[in-house]
Amino acid sequence: MANIVSYLAREQRTFEEEPFNMVDGLVMATLAYLRYERYDRLPARPSEPFRLHDVLALASWRDLLAGSWMRDAADSRSFLRALMASRRYRDAFVSFYVSESSDAVEKQFSAITLTVGDGCVYLAFRGTDGSLAGWKEDFNLCFMDVTPSQQAAVAYVSGVASALPGRIVLTGHSKGGNLAQYAALCVASDVYGRITRVCNYDGPSFLGDPSPRVGDPTYRAMLFKAVPESSLFGMILEDGSDYHVVQSSAMLIFQHEPFSWLVSDGDFLYRDGLTRTALWADGTLDGWLKTRTPEQRAQFIDTIYDFVAASGVKTAADLHRNFGSIVMSVASSTAKLDPETRAFILDTFKALVGVVGRETAKSIDPRTRIRLPRRRESYDGSRPADFARSLRPAADGSQLAEAGKPSHAEPDGLQLAGAGGPCPAKADGVHPAKADDLRLGECGASLPVPCPSAPSPEASPAACGGVLDKD
Structure with missing residues (x-):
């Protein structure tokens, strides 16, 4: 089953030959988890770009993967090897790397800026790392109007936009996806007009609308949110808006790992909806x-x-x-x-x-009926065949039937034989309405970044994965 590692191995066209796609967005979001500060040749000035290939060739992979889920992921080293060999990412440069963590203000924030030779500027936000402060900030989304990392994301996008020309793509996995969305919703209008795509990969949503842009057709058109079929994190505070359900090779919460997402021909493999467990x-x-x-x-x-x-x-x-x-x-x-x-x-x-x-x-499916075997039919070592038949599934596979007796679906709920009565249940699969009376507060201020801006050609929206020309 192909994943983003397979994609890197097979897709050898440059970004000029084949424009940015949604799988590239997940690749870049995963790159945000690397610990670039462990690279001993990291430029002193954040604005000075360094080549991604050089980092992978010269830095310790153990150091690069430390402190995040990637350290223990089976495909992490294969991912780095595929990046080194990739013609598509051969000319990728990283700049404006920032990594901040504070227990005092319960903040964990990190981001990178990528350029890949197509004239676009790709900003990738790191998701939750292994720090307790990072996890606490995630929980704070349940009651805080705005978190320190969300404010930092707005400042980061504003600062990079003031330093680098070109159209902008924002991407992130987990909390990083939430930060990408929040930044797009809260940056100044001139910066917002340069954004062509916002990618949220299994990241949570918001208590309320961060800004009126949530209802803007332009914003809805450039937003791409994807969650795995058994998503937990990406459905937190989700209001039922458009999202894509991606097939995964993992089970349950382990589907959150990007390496488990299935891809084919430069796109993901999709499902029609979430699993019952996720709902x-x-x-x-x-x-x-x-x-x-x-x-x-x-x-x-x-x-x-x-x-x-x-x-x-x-x-x-x-x-x-x-x-x-x-x-x-x-x-x-x-x-x-x-x-x-x-x-x-x-x-x-x-x-x-x-x-x-x-x-x-x-x-629980209301047609389900569970019958417990009677004590006289319990296995005593002499009638294994009879006991096995007593637990055989009904012909329609929807219930368990006692041997020799017809099975009848219980339309009103779950019936335990010998128990008091049915438990009313209805498996309608409908999302409950979300509370919409909570509004988020002030957006973060822009961050001045004193750095030179080298001229670069203005890229078209299509080259950056965009769908609308807002200029």
Whole structure:
């Protein structure tokens, strides 16, 4: 099954010969995860470009991949090898690399600017790294009007646009996709007029509309949002607007990894819709958010984060290695809270459990009927064939039938034999309405970047993957 590594190996045409496409957008978004500061020949001035091929040839790959999901991904080194051998990316240059992280302000931001010889300027934003501050900032999207990284993204685009001519493409994976969208919605009008494409690869959406541009047909035409078929992250706060569902070779949340996305002939392989698991997860989170005000979400998330941070956790890897002890520490800390705060935390957990139960019931096919074998039919070592037949699937595959007895679909829900009664359920697959009464605040200010701007030819919108000429 072909992925972006296969694409790099097969697509040897330059960007002048074959314009930017959506698979290139994911390649560039993945490049934003590399730790370019580990390259000992990194120019002192951010505006000074350096060749991507030189970084891959001279820097330690272990250092480049450190601190992100790419360190442990099976295809990471194949990805770097394919980039080195790629004629398409042979003349790619990187500039304006920035990487910032602060526990104090709960910020993790990084971005790169790529030029590939077609006159366009490609800005790629890094998604969440392994830092606890990065993960906390993701959770802050559930209650904050604007995050520090979103403000930084607006400033970054404004600064690069003031330094480099040409049309602009914004791209990012995970949180990076959210930053790409936010920057496009909030930059000054003159910069916005140069943007031809915005790519969000499985990144979350927003509490409310960051700016009136959300409804602008020009913005809708240049936005490309793609999520894998079992997306979790990309459906957070998603309002049901247009997005493309991509086939993945992985399972469940592991589909978030870009290397699992399937491609063919310079485009992705698509599905008609999300899996039932993804719809369940989306409904669960959305339902929980509706039960809590932004202030309550903030109190809950901040309290849990403080407990985790107090246990000495600095990275997501720390959390994974010591998950059991951290859970016990959080539980112990909760018991020491004042009665009012403790009651709030427990009530919030209770609300979450309730939403999980309701969404689980809705996700079950109402025709499903489960019969548990009677005690007298349980396997006693003497009748394996009879016991196996007692659990055989019905002819239509929709339910389990007891041996020798007809099976009947239960139209009103899930029926457990011997249990009290049916659980009403309806698997309508409809997204619940999203709260639309929350508005985001001021957009970030532009960032002055004192750097020279070398003349370069103005690229056409098509060459940059654009769809509209707004000039």
